[in-house]
Amino acid sequence: MTQIVWLASFPKSGNTWVRALLANYLSGRDTPVDINSLPNFVYGDMRAEYYERLSGRKVQDLSWAEINRLRPRVHQFLAGARDGLVFVKTHNRLSSIDGIPTITPHVTFGAVYVVRNPLDMVISFARHYGLPLDRAAQAICFKGLEIPPKSGHILQTLSDWSTHVGGWLRAPGLYHKVVRYEDLSADPVAAFAEIIDFLRLQRNRKRLKMAVRFSSFTELARQERTTGFIERSRSAERFFAQGRTGVWRGVLSERDVRLITDHHGEMMQELGYLAPDGRIAV
Numbered sequence: 001m002t003q004i005v006w007l008a009s010f011p012k013s014g015n016t017w018v019r020a021l022l023a024n025y026l027s028g029r030d031t032p033v034d035i036n037s038l039p040n041f042v043y044g045d046m047r048a049e050y051y052e053r054l055s056g057r058k059v060q061d062l063s064w065a066e067i068n069r070l071r072p073r074v075h076q077f078l079a080g081a082r083d084g085l086v087f088v089k090t091h092n093r094l095s096s097i098d099g100i101p102t103i104t105p106h107v108t109f110g111a112v113y114v115v116r117n118p119l120d121m122v123i124s125f126a127r128h129y130g131l132p133l134d135r136a137a138q139a140i141c142f143k144g145l146e147i148p149p150k151s152g153h154i155l156q157t158l159s160d161w162s163t164h165v166g167g168w169l170r171a172p173g174l175y176h177k178v179v180r181y182e183d184l185s186a187d188p189v190a191a192f193a194e195i196i197d198f199l200r201l202q203r204n205r206k207r208l209k210m211a212v213r214f215s216s217f218t219e220l221a222r223q224e225r226t227t228g229f230i231e232r233s234r235s236a237e238r239f240f241a242q243g244r245t246g247v248w249r250g251v252l253s254e255r256d257v258r259l260i261t262d263h264h265g266e267m268m269q270e271l272g273y274l275a276p277d278g279r280i281a282v
Contacts, residue, residue, distance in 0.1 A: 003109035004079050005199065007042060007089045010140075010164045011147070012124035013116040014181040015089055020220060021192050022087060025211035032214035035223045042087040043078050046153045050074045059154060067154055068097050072104045079107035085199060091147065093159045094167040094174075102157070110175035112195060113168045117182060117273045117282045118161050118260050119248035137256040141263040162267040180271065182245050182282055188212045245282065 007022075009015040016038070023033045023041035033041070048059035051070050054077060055062060062070075079086055092102045103111075118140060126136035139145055140161045147156040158164055169178060177198040184191040189212050196203050213219070248257070261274060268274035275281045 003085065004075065004088050004103075004107050005085050005109050006103055006111040007087055007114070008094070008111050008168050009091065009114040010116075010121065010158065010161055011091050012121050012128055014114045014179075014184060015091075017181075017184065017215060017217075017220075018112060018114050018179065018195070019087070019089065020215040021188075021195070021211050024214040025192075025196070025207055028207060030210070032219055032223070034227070035220060036227065042089050043081065044153075045074070045078075045088050045090045045092065046147075046156050048149075048152050048154055050077060051154060053077075059149075064155065065098065068100050071100055071102070075104035075107050085109055085201075091156050091158060093157055093164045094171050095157070095159075097157065105173075108174070110177070110198070111168060111171075112177050112179060112198065113165075114179050114181065114184075115165055115271060116180070117245070117248070118264055118268065119252060119257060119273075119280070120181075120245060121161075122256070122260065123248060123251055133252060134256055137252075137259050141259060160263070162264045165267055165271070178271075185245050188215075 007015055007018055019038050019042045020033065020035065023038055026041065027033050039047075051059050051062065051067055051074060054070055054073050055066070059067070075088075078088055090103070095102055122136050122140055123133065125131070125140060126133050129136070129139075131139065143160045143163060145158040145160060147153075147158065149155045159167070168174075168176065177195060179191060179195060189209055192212060193203060193208055196208065252260075257280075261268065261278070261280070265274055265278070269276060273280070273282045
């Protein structure tokens with residue numbers, strides 16, 4: 001039976017980079033995969049079309065309760081979309097809504113959870129959603145945080161950053177791999193090789209290095225400049241804006257840094273972003 005690998009993350013943590021790496025590795029092509037074809041390699045659990053197909057109704061005519069009850073059927077449908085592992089992107093927190101889990105266990109192989117220093121992530125988050133930095137910092141500390149439904153997408157439930165991360169990392173019985181954006185940035189070949197091993201795929205060194213080259217920030221940004229990117233929000237001039245680590249030092253105010261580290265300090269320590277003495281380590 002085919003099963004789902006969830007590519008999970010809080011928004012703007014590097015999910016698209018991992019999707020590009022997997023698409024380029026699995027395609028085995030000698031040219032980069034078109035970034036606008038990524039949805040063909042990795043499905044999105046927020047896409048309304050799946051709910052419309054299984055219900056026979058437009059998503060705007062479905063109540064939230066009806067959408068939620070359809071969730072297990074949508075996951076079963078996606079799991080049968082192709083032979084082998086099926087990759088599905090999600091920004092949802094791992095939880096249950098009215099007794100229905102946000103991922104369906106019996107069609108799940110495991111999860112690759114991509115995490116990023118929230119001090120850097122919040123800058124990309126602000127740009128993507130068109131928010132001032134202080135509002136974005138407050139948003140990622142808000143336990144009721146959601147991504148509202150929009151054209152083609154259903155509502156996505158996030159919660160605050162620490163709750164989101166902890167829900168995926170501590171899910172009982174979930175086979176999972178945590179991938180830090182910073183490790184992927186420092187040594188993409190080694191970090192991506194660990195993902196390939198986690199997925200129990202055959203490791204091909206040549207294809208691995210080519211996938212890394214074809215998924216570099218330079219290449220992804222070049223494609224966006226040339227053809228645009230369908231996932232760029234209307235609020236952002238570019239989707240692939242910087243991609244570097246540690247940029248928060250020259251951007252965030254002391255107040256925003258304090259808000260984020262006070263609220264998320266425990267989880268930041270667990271992930272190596274904050275030293276026990278409170279010093280920011282990344």
